[in-house]
Amino acid sequence: MHTLTCKNIVRKMGDDFSLGPINLEIHAGTITAVIGNNGAGKTTFFQAMSGDYPGEGETKVHGHNVHSIAGKAALSYVPQTFPEVLPFRLQKLRDLHANHDDTWRDDRFQAYARQFDLPLRKRISKLSVGMQRKAVLALQLSRDTSLLLLDEPFAGLDMEGQTQLEKILISKMEDDPDGSIVFATHIADEVQRLADYIVIMKNGKTQEPMEKDILAQQFKRIWLAKSVTGVEEAPGIREVEGVPPQILTSDAEATEKWLAERDVQIMKRERLSLHESLPLLLRDEETNEV
Structure with missing residues (x-):
């Protein structure tokens, strides 16, 4: 209703x-x-x-x-x-x-x-x-x-x-x-x-x-064991920084699947707070509008 x-x-x-x-x-x-x-x-x-x-x-x-x-x-x-x-x-x-x-x-x-x-x-x-x-x-x-x-x-x-x-x-x-x-x-x-x-x-x-709860599950920071060529183009990627890289993703499931297909080891993962994820959404250039 x-x-x-x-x-x-x-x-x-x-x-x-x-x-x-x-x-x-x-x-x-x-x-x-x-x-x-x-x-x-x-x-x-x-x-x-x-x-x-x-x-x-x-x-x-x-x-x-x-x-x-x-x-x-x-x-x-x-x-x-x-x-x-x-x-x-x-x-x-x-x-x-x-x-x-x-x-x-x-x-x-x-x-x-x-x-x-x-x-x-x-x-x-x-x-x-x-x-x-x-x-x-x-x-x-x-x-x-x-x-x-x-x-x-x-x-x-x-x-x-x-x-x-x-x-x-x-x-x-x-x-x-x-x-x-x-x-x-x-x-x-x-x-x-x-x-x-x-x-x-x-x-x-x-x-x-x-x-809100699903959003919290989707946005994650992931630490990789090594650098990966083309990781910037992986699904969900918002930011990549550091060596070995830390990545921010808005689609953790798709990103991790992409990494697994390339045998990339994940050292650590954590959910982003809303303080971190909301600014990413607000500056997103995608046009998922209704």
Whole structure:
């Protein structure tokens, strides 16, 4: 079952940038990290998924168009910036949700307000950047929805706030096994701690979702007993350095098969951390786009 389906999403941003076309399906019960360098199009993509940015294509949440009442009621969205809420006091925004939002859970909001130590009667514009983000997170997390779209949700949070949010997101998934979370980030630690799937975004396009655990198995550093002619052309090879060589591969099984066919002895192998493998993916020139 899919919580979120994006079909032929396209957004034009003047003459310099365009998003898509993007086709993407997010499975229920999963957390997906959208990874990309600055300018890759993550924020525009999240705006498109949430229905905030008009354009071509269709986004559905549990089968409902994102622009429909049912679609809007099924998702919560925390953008990277939120100037529209800054003039308001948090208490006023809470009152608006409580009176007009059928998905609102006031018990949940009060718990988040206490946990984040949020001042309810102070204008959000007067809060620090981190507290502003906590305020918006508290509002959106208090809506009883099956899909969370979070654009750089940890940005600006202190260490305690990051830990609190991480626990909240994990708890939400435990309480709602049919729900999904999609978050944008460029921080490997966030991906390691939370994500089930990774979507790489480059130049306004997304690649196929990859299971984080499978990715960890594919990327390895291998130490060889001797130099091998043509090893740079072996399948999966990303880097070769040193004598005897160390190699980095994104397809360990294919690389090791190639080496075995040439009777090359492997002295040592180890998996790459996401800190090492994600930059390799982001600078990859292949066009495995959807």
